[in-house]
Amino acid sequence: MAWNQPGNGNNNDRDPWKNQGGRDQGPPDLDEAIKNLLGKLGLGGNKGKGGGSNKTGGGFPARGFGVIAIIAVAIWFIAGFYTVKEAERGVVLRFGQYHNLVESGLHWRPLFVDSVQTVDVSNVQQFQSEGFMLTQDENVVHVELDVQYRIVNPRDYLYAVENADNSLAQATDSALRYVVGHTTMDEVLTVGREAVRQNTLELLENIIAPYQLGIQVVDINLLPARPPEAVKDAFDDAIAAQEDEQRFIREAEAYAREIEPLARGQVRRVLQEAQAYREQVVLKAQGEVARFNELLPQYKAAPQVTRERLYIETLENIYSNTAKVMVDVEGSNNMMYLPLDKVLEKQRASEQPARNEASSTNSRPTESVQPSSSTTTRSNNSGIRTSDRFNDGRG
DSSP states (O other): OOTTSOOSTTOOOOOTTOOGGGOOOOSOOHHHHHHHHHHHHTSSSOOTTTOOOOOSTTSOOHHHHHHHHHHHHHHHHHHTEEEEOTTEEEEEEETTEEEEEEOSEEEEOOTTTEEEEEEEOSSOEEEEEEEEEEOTTSOEEEEEEEEEEEESOHHHHHHTSSOHHHHHHHHHHHHHHHHHHTSOHHHHHTTTHHHHHHHHHHHHHHHHTTTTOSEEEEEEEEOOOBOOGGGHHHHHHHHHHHHHHHHHHHHHHHHHHHHHHHHHHHHHHHHHHHHHHHHHHHHHHHHHHHHHHHHHHHHHHOHHHHHHHHHHHHHHHHHHTOOOEEEEOTTOSOEEEEOHHHHHHHHHHHHHHHHHHHHHTTOOOOOOOOOOHHHHHHHHHHHHHHHHHHHHHHO
16 A cells, blocks of 8 residues: 555554645655764764753763774774785884784784785795897897795895895896806807806895895796897707717717727737737746756767757658658659649639539539648658658768
């Protein structure tokens, strides 16, 4: 039902503004409503219908100031609580001056007296420094360096310098340019990159130490340097040649490691053979001396017989080691010489083509002619006869 719809009974029109008797007086005054609300709270205004109240000089009542003060203190106390994260540390300033350092967790500070700045001390942060730099041999290269660091002293990090991150970046750029300026371009591009990284890290730590930045450099990573684009192709060829050089050096070292054990083995073998030969010669000489010592008494006892026996044994050794044959003909003063070795060589030379032809046609190879035992016997007999003749002639 509508508010102004007439109802049954004794009630008049149901109007929310209590307009009795159907008189349209409009909504109540807003100022009057506020005064009534303040009166109920004891903060002034109309108290009931009488409108009488205890006032102090026409202002708010004393009890009203107390309530406001309590509410303000409660808000101030609650607003003083703050939380420091696990990875952070809080730097407390009291009236703008450093007071103390707080750990992670829930803390309270007097608002408008202390202020807190949190600093991440656990996570590793990083930034990159790059630029075109001049090397020692007056070449220009583009170098990029990735720096990783973390904060170890929040107070120094915030208040020792104006901007610790910017100071670290400038120190890094200075250290990198100094190291690259004292290094050749080939070393920066290829084999000397690790030395450049290590020298830059050491120099950077020495630079930032007096400034007390509160920062610890964890590590730096030197990214692949590259020459200017105008000469990039030539530098790529030079780098490829250097890599080939290193590869050839490693292959040569591997070959040397492979050959060296073989050479050492051959050296030991030659030394052992020389040692064996030395011992053989020494033992042979000792045997000759022992034989001479045994032969000397026999020679003293029968010089003629011993001399003849030695002569015959010597001739037998000579003729047994040669292919030449001496023929002594009785009744003649001439001794015939038969070059048996030359005859055998000619015979082998004449039989060699026949062997080659037989091997190509898979035929049975021709047997080589060997000197018969009769020839050897004859030569031995001839030798003996020659010695007898010689002895007869001497006799």
